[in-house]
Amino acid sequence: MTSRLLALPLIAGAAALALTGCATSSASGNASDDETVRVVASTNVYGSIVQSVGGKDVEVTSILSDPSQDPHSFESSAKTQLAVSKADLLVENGGGYDDFMTTLAKASGTKAATIDVAELSGLDHGGEFNEHVFYDYPTMVKLVAEVQQRLTKLDSAQADTFETNAKALTAKLDDLESQTAAAKAKVDGEKVAYTEPVPGYLFDAMGLDNVTPEKFSEAIEEGDDVPPAALNETLQLFRDKTVRMLAYNEQTSSPETEQVKQAADQAGIPVVGVTETLPKGEDYVSWQQANIDAIQAALTK
Structure with missing residues (x-):
């Protein structure tokens, strides 16, 4: 990115x-x-x-x-x-x-x-x-x-x-690492989306297929306006229930990311919050353990 x-x-x-x-x-x-x-x-x-x-x-x-x-x-x-x-x-x-x-x-x-x-x-x-x-x-x-x-x-x-x-x-x-390898055996190839590529490497380790339009996630990450076509394409992922989960960066938001989150909620698709810094009271390992657990829980719904 x-x-x-x-x-x-x-x-x-x-x-x-x-x-x-x-x-x-x-x-x-x-x-x-x-x-x-x-x-x-x-x-x-x-x-x-x-x-x-x-x-x-x-x-x-x-x-x-x-x-x-x-x-x-x-x-x-x-x-x-x-x-x-x-x-x-x-x-x-x-x-x-x-x-x-x-x-x-x-x-x-x-x-x-x-x-x-x-x-x-x-x-x-x-x-x-x-x-x-x-x-x-x-x-x-x-x-x-x-x-x-x-x-x-x-x-x-x-x-x-x-x-x-x-x-x-x-x-x-x-x-x-062992946990992500074990998870991959169960969820390999599942389609998912994110508002920004924050958890991208974790998705890769678990074998998840990110199908978020690149122009959407790039615009959000750069703080730019999202092209209307990219926004509509992203929203369609949830309307059609193409994806099993949305990873939402909790530390940045915009009208477009809120629209996507709302579309996921309306479609009954789990939203997993991700961050770029440690939540209060967490260390690196407990933070990442929570991320793994949350993703696996979302994919079993």
Whole structure:
């Protein structure tokens, strides 16, 4: 899917100037002077994974963490800049999803290394790349290994802790993969739709066939007007009961997505809410477990 999202407004001159003098991580890549390893993640999805590996020995800041916030619109603050300037490690989605991280890093002058998860994934970036790689469990397994390696380099004294935590989290991610493989044996080929390609990789893992008109989902993702023909074609999927389920991005809405949701409700087709950040009180694994459970429940109705 084409890149979009999370535009970063220019930071006010006074705030930017005030922050240029903030302490930054050392060029050697070691942890901060107070020996606390500090990591800044673009969203709490990645913050959760880093915290699970790092445990109490790592201080994690997630820039986007409010489940009610529209992740397509983000405004920086001096506090955010300060956190980035003091970071020992940055974690971003990449793939055009959270370009604000690059802007923040440049403005703060940090020398912290950055993990670009889209790049780490090895997934095909050609054509219409779906940048929502946080719904791809094999990619998250790679991320856990990368985070363990980076944290160990920053704080070798806690290497055993990071290794133990990484193994435990990887086992949980492997279980999620096993569940999707088992689900595929039951629902492979079922036609489904979404308002945006947020759960696309999860759909693929479960063998689900997304038949949403590309011009509809692209327009919604980019925040553009949906072509009337694409909207009508999408609505027809529900009128004809072509699809078994609709995945609805709960963090962005428009008149067109509301029309589609209403069409699904009227046709008696289950609507499953999906998000781009963690709901309150959830960690990465519990969030994705809930997604798997909700999709399977919808497809059995």
